[in-house]
Amino acid sequence: MPRAIVITGASRGLGRALAVEYAAPGVALALIGRDAAALGAVARLAEAKGARVRIGRIDVRDRDALSAFLVETDEADATDCLIASAGVTMVTPRAGAVEDLTRAQDLFDVNLNGMMNTLAPLAPRMRARRxxxxxxxxxxxxxxxxxxxxxxxxxxxxxxxxxxxxRALYHADGVSVSVVCPGFVDTDMTGSFDSAKPFLLSAEDAARRIRRGLARRRAVIAFPRRLYYAARFQQLLPEPLRRRILLAFRATARP
Ligand SMILES: NC(=O)c1ccc[n+]([C@@H]2O[C@H](COP(=O)([O-])OP(=O)(O)OC[C@H]3O[C@@H](n4cnc5c(N)ncnc54)[C@H](OP(=O)(O)O)[C@@H]3O)[C@@H](O)[C@H]2O)c1
Structure with missing residues (x-):
């Protein structure tokens, strides 16, 4: 059971549900996001369950601020679980339209650089502690x-x-890396577009599945399994058939 947990994207959705799921007496949580009021509300829920909470109102693209907060947090309570949930999505403005280049680059900045900014200050410390x-x-x-x-x-x-x-690289150092691959989870992100959303799960259910997968140190924590296996299976199909299947998941952004 991890005792010092850092969660990015903790103000809403899956990050919030994970903060509440892990909150317990003896657990130190560091919650990161940009929305201070929403983070405060999550902190109160976690504290009511007995956890100690630090809040970092930080944009994950701000490498220096994030690094300073993470190192300070790690000095106070050596991090034993890092959950990098912060992310954004984007759906084309109308069917067949091309994505806006600036928004697409912003998305990569949050989802990829934000994740690397989160990992970089803590991973070497975790590896040194093995x-x-x-x-x-x-x-x-x-x-x-x-x-x-x-x-x-x-x-x-x-x-x-x-x-x-x-995961392969850190294995020898005793640090376990997992990738969480949800299907459709009922959060603000999934609510931002209309599409088929088979097997939609609540954020609380998803958080429990993620916690179980992490406790088992799974490489890939993918759920619901039916959707995951279907997604893997369609990769083996001939391209025209694969294309038709993917087109069944057309999406339109909600205003
Ligand atoms: N929901 C799904 O069905 C689903 C499916 C597959 C994968 N995922 C992945 O699961 C993760 C969580 O998704 P979700 O559904 O919980 O999304 P969500 O409800 O939209 O919440 C996104 C979280 O990320 C934070 N965030 C976004 N941009 C940020 C930034 N620049 N700096 C710091 N924090 C930022 C938001 O906090 P602030 O607004 O306070 O900054 C919020 O806490 C994402 O990586 C997503 O891609 C979700």
Whole structure:
């Protein structure tokens, strides 16, 4: 059971649900996000369950501020679980439209550089202690990229590759890296677009599944399994059939 847990994207959605899931007496939580009021509300819930909480109101793109906060947090309570949940999505403005380049680059900045900014200050410290685990957030979209979210799917595929490589690299140092690949979870992110959302899960259910997967030190924590296996299976199909399946997951952004 981890005792010192850092969570990015803790103000809402999966990060928030994970903060509440792990909150218990004897647990130190460091919660990171940009929305101070929302982080405060999560902190109060976690404290009511007996956890000690530090809040970092930080944009994960701000490498220096994030690094300073993470090192300070690690000095206070040696981090044994790092959960990098912060992320954004994007759906094309209308069917067939091309993504806005600036927004796409911003998305990569949060999802990829933000994740690397989170990992960089803590991973060497965890490796030196030869202890701890790290959860990076991919998505089932990495395996079955939805046609209207190419940049999001690409950012998540990059995280899957990064996590699996890092897992192999850190193994000898006793640090376990997992990649979390949810299907559809009922959060603000999933609420920002309309599409088919099979097997939609609550954030609380997803948080329990993630916790179980991390306790077992799984390489890939993908759920629901039916959707994950379907996504992996379609990769083996002939391209015309694969294309038709992916087009069943067309999405439109909600205003
Ligand atoms: N929901 C799903 O169905 C689903 C499926 C597959 C994968 N995922 C992945 O799971 C993770 C969590 O998703 P979610 O559904 O919980 O999303 P969400 O409800 O939209 O919450 C996103 C979280 O990320 C934080 N965040 C976004 N940009 C940030 C930035 N620049 N700096 C710091 N924090 C930032 C937000 O906090 P602030 O707004 O306070 O900054 C918020 O706490 C993401 O990586 C997502 O890609 C989600």
């Amino acid at each position: 202890q701890g685990q790290i959860a990076l957030f991919g998505s089932i979209a990495a395996f079955a990229p939805p046609p209207d979210s190419p940049s999001y799917a690409a950012s998540k595929a990059a995280i899957v590759a990064f996590a699996l490589a890092t």
